[in-house]
Amino acid sequence: MALTSIISVNYNQPLVTLEFLRSVRAHLPAAFTEVILVDNGSVEDYGDDFKKCYPGLKYIRSESNLGFAGGNNLGVKEAGGEYILMLNNDTEVIPGLIDQLVKEMKENPEIGIISPLIYYFDNPSVIQYAGFTEMNYLTCRNKAIGFMEENDQQYNQISGETGYCHGAAMMCKKADLLAIGAMAEQYFLYYEELDWCEQFKRAGKKIWFTGKTHIFHKESMSVGKESSIKTFFMTRNRMLFIRRNTGAFNTAIFTCYYLLIVAPREIFRYLLKGKKELAAQVIKGLRWNLNHSKESRDIGYKPPN
Numbered sequence: 001m002a003l004t005s006i007i008s009v010n011y012n013q014p015l016v017t018l019e020f021l022r023s024v025r026a027h028l029p030a031a032f033t034e035v036i037l038v039d040n041g042s043v044e045d046y047g048d049d050f051k052k053c054y055p056g057l058k059y060i061r062s063e064s065n066l067g068f069a070g071g072n073n074l075g076v077k078e079a080g081g082e083y084i085l086m087l088n089n090d091t092e093v094i095p096g097l098i099d100q101l102v103k104e105m106k107e108n109p110e111i112g113i114i115s116p117l118i119y120y121f122d123n124p125s126v127i128q129y130a131g132f133t134e135m136n137y138l139t140c141r142n143k144a145i146g147f148m149e150e151n152d153q154q155y156n157q158i159s160g161e162t163g164y165c166h167g168a169a170m171m172c173k174k175a176d177l178l179a180i181g182a183m184a185e186q187y188f189l190y191y192e193e194l195d196w197c198e199q200f201k202r203a204g205k206k207i208w209f210t211g212k213t214h215i216f217h218k219e220s221m222s223v224g225k226e227s228s229i230k231t232f233f234m235t236r237n238r239m240l241f242i243r244r245n246t247g248a249f250n251t252a253i254f255t256c257y258y259l260l261i262v263a264p265r266e267i268f269r270y271l272l273k274g275k276k277e278l279a280a281q282v283i284k285g286l287r288w289n290l291n292h293s294k295e296s297r298d299i300g301y302k303p304p305n
Helices: 014-027 047-053 067-076 097-107 174-180 192-202 228-245 248-272 276-291
Strands: 004-010 033-040 058-062 083-087 111-120 127-129 159-161 169-173 206-217
Touching (some): 004 014, 004 067, 014 033, 014 047, 033 067, 047 058, 058 067, 067 083, 083 097, 083 174, 097 111, 097 169, 192 206, 228 248
Parallel strands (some): 004 083, 033 058
Antiparallel strands (some): 083 169, 111 169, 159 206
């Protein structure tokens, strides 16, 4: 069996990361996996604890927070596996996860990136992800298939092409990644895995989902709290995604729609709630795109040799 490099990123979550490492150690074959943990500028360095928890761990510490894409890209540079499996540190795995993902990729060589079925860790009877619909590029909206559905094993035998993979668990071949490019680091948070899937699609690869294996994700089932950082990056990156992945005509239509309808509606909504800071973050996200129009049109990101 070919070697698989598991890459995960920690940012100020040592206890969650230790639980992740215990899950990997208990359920995935050490003889055919290497585990790479990137500490993304955490306040404290728990490297010794992580290494004790998982013998043979490759531990990389970045002194600054490089974001989701930057942290994973740093891990890719140390990856020696034929396959790369990016797993969130707030996930837990099951036996056979890697075997099934690799099997899917071998049986379907056109696959570029594949994600498994995802259940909520706190309530495994509820599905978080069973694929994504395609993007509506005029509105930059799509839907998560299976989201919040009761788990009746309705997706357990389904494998096939899907709109996008889920950032919590994505496998690809290292050779494809080096040829096509790593995730674009200018996103920092949100939309980077969608953009990465677009890179693979442009290269003629397919984005795949399989329900024949799964993981558990510790993300809350409730809608995350509104925050300044989330509001800024969701606004900023929604526009960035369209500008990077569609032509000038589509970008112009989306920009009119976003600037004249969506953004004013969001600003007005926040002001009605007395959340002036969030309204300011929407404006900040719009302004960022105006100030970075040229460099953000560059397609793809290639890691240095």
